[in-house]
Structure formats: C-alpha cells, structure tokens
Amino acid sequence: MAQSHSIRILLVDDHSVVRMGLAAVLSLDEELTVVAEAEDGTQALEKFRAECPDVTLMDVRMPGIGGLEALRSIRAASPAACVLMLTTSELDEDVQRAIAAGAAGYLQKSVTREELVRAIRHVHAGNRYMPEAMQRRLAQLAKRKHVSSREIEVLDGMRRGLSNRDIALALSISEHTVKAHVKAILQKLESADRAEAVARGFEQGLLRVDGQ
C-alpha cells in the first residue's frame, strides 16, 4: 500500500459549500486524501472512529453538537487525535477553549490554500499550528480576567432582563450575593453598568446570540 505517506483527512463542516471548497483545495495535493466528510459533531465522531484519519479539519461552530464538544469527544476517544479547528468569526473564547481541549491548531476560513496545506503537514508532523493573528488574539485573551461559571449564570440573568432579586430567586441565593457577583462581573469586564457588561459578554463570546 502506497498510503503510508499519504495524509488521510476527515472534513467536518455543516456548510456543504465549505466542505466542497476544502475538498477541492486539498485534492490539488497528491499527498492529501479526504477519506470522509461529516456535517455535524455526532457524524464527526462516527466517521472519526470508522476511518481513524491522520488529520481532522473541523469547523468550530455547528448546529447541534458544536465543534468544541466534538473535539473533546474525539480527543477522549483517541488522545493522540490530530484536529485542526476552523473558524469564520474570530470569536475569542473559542480559540482558548479549543486549545485547552487539545486542538492541534486553529485556522480562519480566510486562510490561503498554501497556508492550509502547510498547516495540515505541520500538525501531521506532530506540531501545533497557530497563525500569528490568533496568537495575538490569545495573548489579549490571556490578559482578560477569568469570569467564573457562576458569574456567567448571573450575566445570563442580566441578559434576560432580570433584576438582581429575580436572579437571586432563579439561582436560589440571596440578593446580596447576586450584587456581589454583579460587582465582580462589572470589574472583570471593565463595564460601567450591566448593559455594557452584557455587550462585553457578547463581544467576548461569553454570551451567544443563539441562546448560549
């Protein structure tokens, strides 16, 4: 079998157009072979198990089980899995999470053919791949204060227009505690009031349009 020096690739993206684009780009290189495609996280895990690809190219944002969860599942099933994450938007939060979850690299979809191929070879060789723009973003991200999960629950209450008291009721804690959380949130997000905090939440990917 002459496949030993061929890089076997799994494509995961909910947009068929993007899958076709990636397939077209990759087919130009003899060494790269797309062995399977998936259009959501569940399929991705199935195909991964079935094909054991050398490299997985996966969109971060997908309906249903998102790319991040799929990444975690894959890495759980096969810790050595080599997964390159793709993103349209550069929603910061995701980059960090993906790295933490063991992504081998992170790319924007605006990537050129050359860089994409380079990235695939790079991660296949066992390295990490992170474009400069992303690195800068990560650096910025690292500067940001970490917002705890409890605080995000409170922030989500604000986003839904709840008063401190209502949030307290919803979370079964005292209003004073909620105020303490709100205060911490405003500090961490450098916001003057809850409205700005909610805006920052969206900007930083802590809150999502599609309802978390």
Next chain:
Amino acid sequence: MAQSHSIRILLVDDHSVVRMGLAAVLSLDEELTVVAEAEDGTQALEKFRAECPDVTLMDVRMPGIGGLEALRSIRAASPAACVLMLTTSELDEDVQRAIAAGAAGYLQKSVTREELVRAIRHVHAGNRYMPEAMQRRLAQLAKRKHVSSREIEVLDGMRRGLSNRDIALALSISEHTVKAHVKAILQKLESADRAEAVARGFEQGLLRVDGQ
C-alpha cells in the same frame, strides 16, 4: 459564440475556501461559468463593472465594505443586476436589508448543490429566490417593531455603558429626550431594562460584535 445560453457568474466572498467550494460546485454544471472572483466589496464592484456577470453570488458579511453596501453599489451602477446573497449566520436584520436593497435572493451557505444551482437559474430567469426558512424568518422580522436610526444611536450608547446623561451629551439632546428614546427602545425590543435591550440588539443584528 455559444455563450448566449451560458450563465456568467461573479463570486464574492472573503473566504478563499468558500470561493473554491462555490467554484467547484458550479463547475459541475456546464451551463454555469465563473467569470470572476472578488474577496471584498470594493473588488466586487470593480469585477462587476469589468465583467457584467449574469448572476453575482455574494457573501453578506465581509471585512471592510460589507456585502450589503456592495450590493447597493452594484444595484446603483446597474439596476437590473441579479445578485444572490449568501449568509452563514441567519442574522435576521441583514435579510430584510438585502431584500430592500434589491437582492434577487438569499441563501444560506449550508445550501445543497442542487438548491444552489436551482437558485441561480431561478434568479437568472428574472425571479426572486427565497428559501422557506428565510421566508419564515422574514415573516417574524416583519412582526418586529422598527427601531429608528436615532434609537439605534441611543442603544449603542447603552451598549458602551453610558448613562442617559452621557448619551444626551454625546448626541447633544436633553436627558429627557434620551429617556424617551430609551423607553421606546425597551418597548420595541420587549425588554425589561437596558441590559436586556442590549442583548436583544445583538440577537437581532442591530448591534454587532465587531463594533457596528
């Protein structure tokens, strides 16, 4: 020339991967010819002028001059232009604006090859093309109360954490007027307070992560 029955197409998308995917999809059909590609709004207008394509496939969201403005420019230059807008997210606000700006149709990037080709033929024949999902979205959208541009300015002030007085100063109007606007915004967006209003603003595409 046997080109009379060939549909000449201009592709506009900032993601090269997507352009290649579209090109790959379209090349499967003999009748469809991609005559040019552009990766931003400015280029789109240039290429449009140079090639006078029968159909333009354009992404809504692009860096710099967005797809909507490009659409307007093209329609201004050539009112009969046939432009199909493509979108990743289904950010509601844009659909409506694109229709208003004279788009011949609206597609999501998750579209199948068949539907894409059908859509192109359809609009080339002079019809409008709007998938059911989009139509439903438009219907929902129509129910929403229209937020005036002045109100969006005020909403943007809230998003930046400004108090009513600060917004008043920034817009050179009285604080009372700002309060009136805020009240109108809360009503229209069915929000309990400014925090929820800001959240709705993001959800409805009135506010954007990338800074409007």
Next chain:
DNA sequence: GACGCTATCGCCCGAAAGAGCTATACCCCT
C-alpha cells in the same frame, strides 16, 4: 499551613433608571 480565588451573606447610601403622564413639531403618506 498560608495564600488566592470563589461563593456566600450583611448594611448604608446616593445616583440612576424606569414607569406614568403630557406636549409640541416635523415629515411622510394617504
């Protein structure tokens, strides 16, 4: 074990927000 971070709970207080009410002037469309 000490430190840091988090979650929890407490009080006081001034400033801001939002509800309720009214009113004028403008523009566009019918």
Next chain:
DNA sequence: AGGGGTATAGCTCTTTCGGGCGATAGCGTC
C-alpha cells in the same frame, strides 16, 4: 386635512442599581 411615526422636551415618583465598607467558608495550589 388628517393620521402615524419620530424627535424633541418636560414633570413626578418609586424602584433599582452600583459604590463603599465589611465578613465567613470552601477549595485548590504552592
């Protein structure tokens, strides 16, 4: 000419918010 939407402006009142000042307890790390 009239009606609907918008922008502007004013008033009062109650609620909420956010700042400032605390405190205790748990959990993980160094």
